[in-house]
Amino acid sequence: MPASSLSPYTLNNGTPTPTAAHSQPGTEVELQPYTGGDSEREVPAQATDRSERPRHIFSKHRKWMTVYMVSIGGAFSALSSNIYFPAIDTISKDLGVSATDVGFTITVYMIIQGIAPSLYGSISDSRGRRIAFVTALVVYLAANVSLAFTSDLAMLVVLRGLQAAGSAATISISTGVIADIAEPDERAGFMGTNAGIRMIGQAIGPVIGGLLNSAWGFRSIFWFLSVFSALVLLGLLIFLPETQRTIAGNGDVPLRGLYKPWSYYFKLPKEWRNAPVPPAPKLEKLSWRTIVEPLTYVLRMDILVLLSWGALVYTIWSMVTSSTTTVLLKTFPDLTQWQVGLCFLPNGIGCVFGSVCTGRLMDRAFKRAETRYREEHGLANVNVKSQHDFPIEHARLSLMPYFSVIFIVSMALYGPSYDFNDLRRHFAGNLVASLGLQFIIASTATAIFNINSTILVDCFPDNSAGATATNNLCRCLLGAAGVSVIQPMIAKLKIRNAFLVLTGIAVVFSPLVWVQWRMAEKWRRNRLGA
Template identity: 25%
Template sequence: MDTNHPSAGSASALQPKTPALSPPLDPPPYTIFQKGEKAILMLILSLIGFCSAISSPIYFPALPTLTSYFKVSEAVINLSVVAYLVFQGIAPTFVGSVADVIGMRPVLVLSAVVFTASCFALSQTNVYWLFAVLRCIQAAGIAPVVAVAASVSGDVCTPRDRGGFVGTVSGMQLVGNGFGGIIGAALILGFNTWRAIFVFLGILGGFAMVLSALLLPETSRLIVGNGSIVPKSILNRLLFSVLPHFRKQLTNDYSTLRKRNKLDLLSSYKILVVPEVFASLVPSGIHYAGWTIALTSLSTELENRYKYSVMHVGLIYLPQGIATLVSSVVTGKALNYYYRYRRAQYDEKYKDTAPENRPSFNISRTRIDICIVPATSMVIGLLMFGWCLQYRKAAISIIIASTLISFSTVSLISCATTLLVDLFPGKSSSSISCLNLVRCMLAALFTGILDHLIQSMGLGGCYTFMAGLCLLSDLMLVCIILVRAKKVMSADTVSEKQALEESEEVTEKQPTSKAEESAIDTGNVLLENRQPKLS
């Protein structure tokens, strides 16, 4: 009771109506999406992303058949692979920026529509030039979903559980790269035509389109905040939001809205200059390029050197496909566990320090530490793969090598994706588009010069060269992160000393309210200090 009021009785009567005397309200939850709803989101995003990832490797077993059908050389047919990768890299850099402004749902549904239409058109094509053009449209249509899916994870997950969501979704998407070869081979063998591949992709895309149109909610915090705000545009509204279960959650809490960004089609390119981003993009891109050319060589070399049938080649793809699936789950759990471990250490060390005086939590180091094991296994896998193929070693050695390569690449890309979402929660689509651009461009470059590399250095020399590039890029990543960490530590020394002095003078204060726990959980204050301004 406020003793400054003239009347205690009147003060008591007016207390419920007086804001100054009301108990502090708990902050709204970061998101209204519950665990089950997040699981549905994860399933839909993984399926749409799977369509994007599988469209490239499912095509590899058909390359010899397409060369004969269109009566073109192997070099010319490889141009369709390169063109696909180029458009897969460029398209998201523009569409991702649009998604950050107009919302995630319209972009995901439209991408599925374009992909489905282009797949059915490809299945009816009879001339090579049109086939190549449609492949470019197919890539441009479906590629943005990878970046948008990562942005959704930033909208519905805090850093504490973001690693598991992002790692699982991005990993499950890349499972398409692992299983694409065997699925393509099975379709060609079963239907005796390459057209079956694109009919299958069209059906898969159509299913993803219907599922996303019916069940995928809008998650952009610019439009729906934490999910409690009814979107103004019908394109962002979920059909089932009229049901009582969803209507009671739509409280229109406008305090959770994020400040609207201006449309900046070059935002993905501006993010490239951030040291942590550049340092994580280059290794991820080179590792992905190594994986891509390994998948390309696998189909052609096994057929030419080992005289395997299409189905036999497809079976060789199966173990490394399983490795991508395992990697996505393991990496997601590892990212979550290690974040909580490092965050608990940080909170324990500075428990007596006021939050505003704490040094910045090193989120970059927390994510990148996970990369040490997969980066090492990637180098080993590439060396094994090249020399075992060159000397025609037993098929089991090829399977082990390709499994190491697949597991490592998925793990590294999952870590890089999670880091970018952490650093740019408000520009997740643009930042992941940047990752997609680098990895696809590097994959296109090395796919384009693959034949030249093999002819010049042999298979063993080619993949030794790639292993060396991977190792150098990994060392660059470690050096940049360590240098940046030292700068952050030196910059925070003054504030840390000041905080320790304050802790001796004031009473220890532990976070007890939900408001304080929410602030610590999301880590927004700490992340804002580490997010660069891109304007």
């Protein structure tokens, strides 16, 4: 029956139930075939056992392989940002400019890093993940090759912006792929692993950058990124199938053209072998509306509060990270470029630790909340997230207060920790307190980012790339402002006082966590008209 002739409601055991076409936006509705009667209709998954039609036909092993693949592709944003930090002093000397001028390239990178995913996220949600991923990596590869020939500051600024335009987009696209294939109780684990792998670039990037810079100069960093991105691009072309659900369904729709990975030309998935190739899908027309619409999510109170706290934490963490080279060389002037790169390891390892651990903890918290909800409502084998009264915010946010408190306490100690180094600053042991606190700051900040990202995907599972891009925009624009003022703050207030000011700002805005816990469910239900 044509979609236009469907009633907005189908009967579910005698009870009218909205069809997917008329359900509220932002809810997760999985369609199941309706076999009662002689018409072909569809009813939401809450009326049936979810196992009858999984979110995606991939096996658990194949899902994990896909998560690993797109996460490596998504690692370029953090890697490109942090591999650059140990070379700031070298770049300023090579190009004959100040460290503040080179720091401006970091600000530009973060601004573009915030804006670009809004465009790519809309392309990903409307035209497909695979096309958006390949386009972003081609732009990124071209930028890196050009950066290897940098000869002046203006060229560096422009090309770093182009590099950010390619690398940052991969985050929202990889999140979109995960949203396409993950069941609700798998999502936090996949998201945590995705963030953890991406943050490996945060951990090893400065070490690689310090090594390459000390051996062959800062331009070798961009040659390394060129080769790495070319290999990842080739891997995605060979192995990554399209997962966008309008195009690929739940994986059982045979793909064609650019949506089909090269490996499928040699061996088709078994689910496709007897299936006819469908006509080209009719995709939503890409317009400014599709690009701008995800940005309107910020106008919804539950999303606004969530993004505000996450953006503030991201900004403070970015200010800690971007100032590390300057702070270390000011406090320990005898450190080599290689040693400065090694000093970024605690921060990066903290990001990986926070991402992976938070994903697993959130999965457990979600399953406990899901079990409790089923028992209280007498439900079985139902997609509980499609129920408007399921407390998804409490299921996801239960860990947020703990991480937020630890983050604030660590920030309060971080600035003063450099005062401990005054007596014997030539010993590396004096760095333990400061770098140990960087580990804690990074792990708790990343945990907060991971919780925010997971809730956003929960709220907008069918527009996950756009929602992630909006999150990225808020964080990066505020982060760019923070990074642009941290060096003047340190120069004027000194290290200790500068970071104590940031701690005070975090304390002032920390009640947002409590507001989100108490009010988010009510705001969400009002937004959905439930």
